[in-house]
Amino acid sequence: MNRILRRAIVKARKSGLLRLVPAAGPVRLDCLAEKCAKCCTNLGTPAVTPAEAEKIGYKFIQKDKNRMYVRSKDGLCCLLKNGLCSRYWCRPRGCREYPWYNINGRLYYDSGCPGIKHDKDQRPDISDIQPFENYFPLSAAELLSDTSPE
Ligand code: SF4
Numbered sequence: 723m724n725r726i727l728r729r730a731i732v733k734a735r736k737s738g739l740l741r742l743v744p745a746a747g748p749v750r751l752d753c754l755a756e757k758c759a760k761c762c763t764n765l766g767t768p769a770v771t772p773a774e775a776e777k778i779g780y781k782f783i784q785k786d787k788n789r790m791y792v793r794s795k796d797g798l799c800c801l802l803k804n805g806l807c808s809r810y811w812c813r814p815r816g817c818r819e820y821p822w823y824n825i826n827g828r829l830y831y832d833s834g835c836p837g838i839k840h841d842k843d844q845r846p847d848i849s850d851i852q853p854f855e856n857y858f859p860l861s862a863a864e865l866l867s868d869t870s871p872e
């Protein structure tokens with residue numbers, strides 16, 4: 723596992739995030755946006771595709787072991803300004819899909835996201851969520867483990 727990813731997972735788990743559970747019943751996201759920004763401040767910097775890097779601007783991108791990520795500043799995503807994403811219109815797909823995850827074709831959500839509600843069923847279609855391997859070079863067992871990587 724590369725160092726950026728390891729740091730991100732440890733930080734996310736310490737903050738209560740990246741606790742993935744199957745979306746087996748009614749669940750929706752009611753994002754608290756700038757009043758929260760917990761995902762932007764605790765999940766580490768997002769992985770980006772070459773097309774996303776071009777839209778965001780290469781000066782904001784760093785490379786690590788053949789993968790590209792948004793740069794971090796003081797340990798946070800450098801695109802976060804005053805609790806909001808300064809490149810919201812072209813934010814990476816992983817940011818747009820959070821808190822939903824596609825693990826082996828099954829929909830999961832991050833139960834640590836404070837915007838998760840269970841009063842209505844507004845689960846996205848699994849086909850709209852990219853497989854987690856696209857941005858987490860881990861096995862499903864590693865991703866679902868409650869143990870932080872050391
Ligand atoms: S952690 Fe959840 S509620 Fe908070 S900003 Fe991210 S998506 Fe919204």
Ligand code: SF4
Pocket residue numbers: 761762767768792799800801802803806807808809810813814817
């Ligand atoms: S790219 Fe934008 S939405 Fe994604 S973590 Fe950074 S500030 Fe948050």
